[in-house]
């Protein structure tokens with residue numbers, strides 16, 4: 001069954017409950033300031049379309065952070081303020097998602113836009129509590145999910161609520177863009193298909209590595225993710241970040257018939273400590289007193305060569321300890337290489353590689369930069385997400 005999206009239905013005069021991912025970073029010193037508004041900006045086209053269609057009421061909902069009950073620093077007030085500015089329309093923030101006043105607000109002709117306070121102030125949200133889902137559903141005739149970043153969560157607002165909207169649960173425009181982009185990689189990738197994986201923990205990404213190996217033509221591994229693989233091949237890695245468990249997992253992967261598709265670093269930028277001076281190590285082996293913190297220039301050449309004829313590229317995870325500028329070159333160079341691949345569909349998913357692409361200013365030259373780190377990885381792993389399946393098949 002296919003998802004119905006908002007532009008396939010006439011919602012004029014209807015009340016709509018819409019789930020977004022407004023989980024934006026808030027300035028630690030000034031809680032009224034949002035430090036990156038991308039997630040809200042990405043939701044604006046859906047909100048604007050609903051307004052343009054002439055919905056009677058639009059009840060917006062989201063979570064922010066991981067509050068343990070109502071906590072002022074996790075209030076959606078800065079989001080309400082920003083939305084009102086962007087949309088040039090009043091946005092009323094409710095006291096809570098279950099505030100008794102919401103029902104009254106819904107009977108008034110004004111305001112049209114109502115933002116429910118942080119859903120996670122109610123523990124029932126993450127517990128997918130049926131009564132909480134029912135209360136949320138009581139606010140509107142239609143439900144829209146545009147929260148791709150949370151679509152892998154089986155929560156009341158992303159899952160349980162759908163039960164109450166038979167044939168009236170729709171996908172938003174951002175959700176569609178994310179699914180279409182991910183499907184190009186997950187369901188019908190053009191070959192050569194090259195994946196680049198980085199970051200720190202093999203164990204977190206083991207399933208995705210195994211799955212992806214049967215699909216890709218090559219898998220380039222960088223970042224701390226590379227060291228368990230190097231060690232598993234008997235190559236010394238000095239004091240680089242690496243756990244015994246990860247080496248065991250890496251050994252298993254290298255023994256798979258598809259293991260030969262893995263391409264590992266040939267050289268490194270290393271140092272005596274995380275904050276130490278960068279030293280180029282021209283060999284695959286890293287001396288005992290050094291830790292690898294970035295991929296080296298020869299590795300970059302090797303990676304560039306693997307990528308040059310590719311038709312599909314998936315990148316997840318930084319190539320080193322890129323938060324320190326001494327060790328960020330590899331990560332930014334990979335972003336640059338991807339931005340120059342004119343014949344390939346390039347997809348960047350996962351928090352740190354996304355922020356590297358944004359920092360480098362190359363976002364516009366990448367095929368798709370996913371707004372959901374965990375969600376995009378799970379989609380690649382499983383071919384769908386629980387929130388998306390709820391829209392497709394309903395919830396019993």
Ligand code: AMP
Nearest residue numbers: 199200201223224292293317320321322
């Ligand atoms: P992940 O969440 O698995 O994508 O890991 C991202 C984190 O891995 C970032 O904070 C990076 O700084 C860190 N990282 C990547 N490569 C290295 C490395 N060689 N040594 C230490 N940390 C690294």
